[in-house]
Amino acid sequence: MSTETSNPETAPTFRPFPHPDRRSFGKWFATTGWRHLIGVALCVYSAFPLLYVLSASLNPNGTLLSSNGFFSTIGFQSFIDLFQNEQRPYGAWFANTLIIGLTTAAASVFLGALAAYSFSRMRFTGRRVGLVSLLIVQIFPQLLAVVAIFILLTSLGDVFPALGIDNQIALIMVYLGGALGVNTYLMYGFFNTIPVEIDEAAKIDGAGHARIFFTMILRLVSPILAVVGLLTFISSTSDFVLASVVLVSPENQTLAVGLYSYVSEEFTSNWSVFAAGAVLAAIPVMALFLFLQKYIVGGLTAGAGK
Amino acid sequence: MTKTAPEAPPRHSDETKRKLSPAAQRFANASSTSLGSILIKIIVIAIVDATAVFALFTAIGREAWAIASVIAVITVLINVVYFKKGWLPAKYLLPGTIFLLIFQVFVIGYTGYISFTNYGSGHNSDKADAISALLQSNQERVEGSPGYPVKVYSGDDGLAMLIEREGQQLIGDGNDALAPVEPASLGEYTELTFADLLGRQQEVTSLKVPVSDNPADGTLRTSDGRTAYQYTSSLKYDEAADTMTDQKTGLVFKDTGVGAFTADDGTQLMPGWSINVGFDNFARAFTDSSIRGALLSVSVWTFAFALLSVASTFFLGLFLAIVFNDIRMKGRKIYRVISILPYAFPAFLGGLVWAGMLNKDFGFVNQVLFGGADIPWLTDPWLAKFSVLWVNLWLGFPYMFLVCTGALQSIPQELSEAATIDGARPFQIFRLIKLPLLLVSVAPLLISSFAFNFNNFNVIYMLTEGGPRLEDAGLNVGATDILISMVYKVAFVGSQRDYGLASAFSIIIFVIVAIISIISFKQTKALEELN
Numbered sequence: 001m002s003t004e005t006s007n008p009e010t011a012p013t014f015r016p017f018p019h020p021d022r023r024s025f026g027k028w029f030a031t032t033g034w035r036h037l038i039g040v041a042l043c044v045y046s047a048f049p050l051l052y053v054l055s056a057s058l059n060p061n062g063t064l065l066s067s068n069g070f071f072s073t074i075g076f077q078s079f080i081d082l083f084q085n086e087q088r089p090y091g092a093w094f095a096n097t098l099i100i101g102l103t104t105a106a107a108s109v110f111l112g113a114l115a116a117y118s119f120s121r122m123r124f125t126g127r128r129v130g131l132v133s134l135l136i137v138q139i140f141p142q143l144l145a146v147v148a149i150f151i152l153l154t155s156l157g158d159v160f161p162a163l164g165i166d167n168q169i170a171l172i173m174v175y176l177g178g179a180l181g182v183n184t185y186l187m188y189g190f191f192n193t194i195p196v197e198i199d200e201a202a203k204i205d206g207a208g209h210a211r212i213f214f215t216m217i218l219r220l221v222s223p224i225l226a227v228v229g230l231l232t233f234i235s236s237t238s239d240f241v242l243a244s245v246v247l248v249s250p251e252n253q254t255l256a257v258g259l260y261s262y263v264s265e266e267f268t269s270n271w272s273v274f275a276a277g278a279v280l281a282a283i284p285v286m287a288l289f290l291f292l293q294k295y296i297v298g299g300l301t302a303g304a305g306k
Numbered sequence: 307m308t309k310t311a312p313e314a315p316p317r318h319s320d321e322t323k324r325k326l327s328p329a330a331q332r333f334a335n336a337s338s339t340s341l342g343s344i345l346i347k348i349i350v351i352a353i354v355d356a357t358a359v360f361a362l363f364t365a366i367g368r369e370a371w372a373i374a375s376v377i378a379v380i381t382v383l384i385n386v387v388y389f390k391k392g393w394l395p396a397k398y399l400l401p402g403t404i405f406l407l408i409f410q411v412f413v414i415g416y417t418g419y420i421s422f423t424n425y426g427s428g429h430n431s432d433k434a435d436a437i438s439a440l441l442q443s444n445q446e447r448v449e450g451s452p453g454y455p456v457k458v459y460s461g462d463d464g465l466a467m468l469i470e471r472e473g474q475q476l477i478g479d480g481n482d483a484l485a486p487v488e489p490a491s492l493g494e495y496t497e498l499t500f501a502d503l504l505g506r507q508q509e510v511t512s513l514k515v516p517v518s519d520n521p522a523d524g525t526l527r528t529s530d531g532r533t534a535y536q537y538t539s540s541l542k543y544d545e546a547a548d549t550m551t552d553q554k555t556g557l558v559f560k561d562t563g564v565g566a567f568t569a570d571d572g573t574q575l576m577p578g579w580s581i582n583v584g585f586d587n588f589a590r591a592f593t594d595s596s597i598r599g600a601l602l603s604v605s606v607w608t609f610a611f612a613l614l615s616v617a618s619t620f621f622l623g624l625f626l627a628i629v630f631n632d633i634r635m636k637g638r639k640i641y642r643v644i645s646i647l648p649y650a651f652p653a654f655l656g657g658l659v660w661a662g663m664l665n666k667d668f669g670f671v672n673q674v675l676f677g678g679a680d681i682p683w684l685t686d687p688w689l690a691k692f693s694v695l696w697v698n699l700w701l702g703f704p705y706m707f708l709v710c711t712g713a714l715q716s717i718p719q720e721l722s723e724a725a726t727i728d729g730a731r732p733f734q735i736f737r738l739i740k741l742p743l744l745l746v747s748v749a750p751l752l753i754s755s756f757a758f759n760f761n762n763f764n765v766i767y768m769l770t771e772g773g774p775r776l777e778d779a780g781l782n783v784g785a786t787d788i789l790i791s792m793v794y795k796v797a798f799v800g801s802q803r804d805y806g807l808a809s810a811f812s813i814i815i816f817v818i819v820a821i822i823s824i825i826s827f828k829q830t831k832a833l834e835e836l837n
Binding site: 031032035036038039042043045046047049050052053056063064065067068111112114115117118122124127130134137139140141142143144145146147148149150151152155156158159160173174176177178179180181184208209210211213234237238240241244245256259260263264271274275278281282285286289290293 | 343361364365368370373394395397398399401402403405406408409410411412413414416417419420425626629630632634635636637641643644645646647648649650651652653654655656658659660661662663665667668669670673674700704761763764767768771790793794797798805808809812815816819820823
């Protein structure tokens with residue numbers, strides 16, 4: 001920038017409208033320079049904790065105190081230790097989180113799409129009541145009923161162990177309780193943007209409702225399916241309350257519950273191993289998030305917040 | 307798609323059918339129920355039915371009548387809906403609705419039921435279970451009883467004891483009373499070696515094998531894995547009078563209707579059982595001063611936390627959106643990507659990482675930024691509240707930044723140009739033109755962000771666990787606890803678990819949430835969009 005400002009007299013010769021950057025430093029600072037100062041401060045605030053946890057994870061056998069030296073030592077021992085702790089099976093947590101998150105996301109999207117299709121394409125008695133009650137039920141967060149969910153699963157588990165406490169199928173079913181609701185609303189809006197003429201043309205060609213739904217509509221609404229699936233995946237993998245109540249034994253837990261237990265006991269001495277776990281847990285999510293950024297932003301502005 | 311429809315297209319599927327010629331309609335009907343799809347339908351429903359019948363028998367076998375009837379109702383419903391002609395919407399709505407009804411609607415109602423009981427530690431079963439548990443506990447060795455030579459085995463259900471009595475071999479474990487066993491069927495058990503006995507000493511000494519199905523007969527225990535002695539309870543249950551008598555002190559405990567055997571002097575035998583206590587939990591929440599104080603301060607903080615979180619993230623996000631909304635600025639994309647990183651970072655991890663950085667003794671902030679200071683970021687009530695807001699700002703501002711950037715770009719540039727010509731200064735343009743337009747599009751998101759933060763458990767619990775603890779509260783509640791984390795802690799953290807009180811809190815929060823929602827619905831008239 002400063003090299004350009006050194007010969008400002010050349011600018012008017014080549015450009016009838018001088019670019020603001022080619023003015024003096026003072027003017028440049030007044031228009032855009034101060035914005036960069038804020039930008040740098042912003043980057044420090046945003047990225048510093050992430051760099052800190054990355055540096056801590058690369059600090060072999062580090063404690064909380066020794067992690068303060070920023071990238072002073074580099075080693076991958078913590079990542080190895082992470083997978084060799086039998087009391088804290090990180091590999092199992094990772095797999096559990098993926099399985100629970102993916103299953104919940106896929107099933108939620110499917111159930112929500114079925115409901116959104118019928119609300120969008122069919123007119124039936126109770127349709128408006130159904131939509132309004134979905135909205136009302138959704139106001140009451142499932143989290144608040146965690147005690148009742150716990151006791152319900154305890155008694156279900158006495159009869160069917162697969163649906164009881166400490167079972168992942170039970171947790172997935174609990175999550176599916178929220179499969180309708182906000183998801184249906186997001187999808188309902190999107191389904192409405194698909195012209196009904198497409199359905200009708202297919203009907204005339206002899207396609208049944210099931211074929212229209214599975215082979216045509218689902219393909220046309222795939223962007224919103226992806227957004228809802230991703231949002232459900234993120235929310236179910238970061239859930240702590242329900243997961244910590246339902247999943248008891250370490251080998252069944254998810255990353256949120258497991259990594260919490262890592263630091264709730266022996267907080268300071270396990271720090272670099274925890275940091276390694278946090279980095280591994282966050283990198284796939286962050287990569288996915290940045291990759292799908294614009295879709296997620298679209299979905300978020302239409303629905304939830306953080 | 308490109309054709310211009312002169313008349314509104316029919317939305318009604320019935321109308322479409324009416325417009326088709328009879329032949330086309332017959333064709334449409336025939337192909338919509340092709341053989342393949344019927345086959346798939348039958349197979350899927352057959353699997354559902356088979357599972358349901360199996361589940362039904364299991365439930366009936368365990369005498370779980372409520373579960374059995376729910377399974378029966380759901381199964382009948384599924385069969386009717388999918389085999390009946392018509393009822394098309396129901397075919398699409400049923401699967402999601404079943405989950406919604408059980409795990410969202412029912413559990414809310416069930417929360418209400420639990421809030422009227424004393425369910426919790428010491429009161430988590432029925433009276434019969436409590437009596438048997440009481441007789442199992444408080445056991446002492448029977449004076450002068452013979453010692454049985456014993457062998458300790460390990461089986462599928464944990465450890466088991468094998469003794470010989472009157473020439474017969476008997477085996478029993480923690481759940482099943484002693485029963486005769488043939489030496490041939492001992493194969494499923496393996497005898498513990500001496501080294502095993504030493505290694506699992508604690509398990510061995512805590513093993514209590516009931517002598518018979520009558521809890522009054524007591525249990526066998528062994529301290530060395532070689533000799534077992536009979537222990538019986540010092541309590542005696544009198545079925546006719548429904549009283550427990552302590553054999554040593556002679557104290558008589560009666561069922562006085564409070565869910566536990568209670569003596570005249572007020573001492574209770576634990577465990578008790580769960581009973582209906584009516585509005586006791588709600589009365590406690592509002593009248594017991596130590597609980598009322600905690601509930602009040604937590605409620606106030608919940609509102610403050612949610613409001614301040616929305617306000618701080620919104621204003622920082624808006625400020626940044628304005629700062630970076632200048633096309634003359636280079637590198638905006640890089641700043642944007644770096645600044646949304648916290649949003650992509652899982653929130654629960656964000657809380658834990660900041661908890662480490664803000665640690666009073668070893669954390670980065672005190673050690674490096676403040677040169678070894680002892681600032682109690684997470685242990686001083688006010689600093690902890692500040693830290694929670696600070697971390698939530700870190701987690702939440704990128705969302706508002708993105709939202710505001712989008713909203714700013716949708717405001718037509720002509721408006722500010724026109725205002726400039728009319729002589730408005732940039733700040734006036736922003737305050738009088740851009741901000742009102744922006745708020746219109748962002749207001750619903752601010753409301754949903756408030757609702758989200760109202761129940762933002764993760765950031766609170768991962769950072770401070772709700773602490774520091776409120777000294778004068780009668781509950782395990784801290785200065786940064788919000789309502790949802792208070793419910794969680796009352797129900798699941800610590801040795802005293804009070805499900806009844808936690809559910810009463812949940813109901814109170816439901817009421818608060820409902821009132822807020824009604825007000826905000828009236829404000830935004832969101833329901834009018836549904837037609």
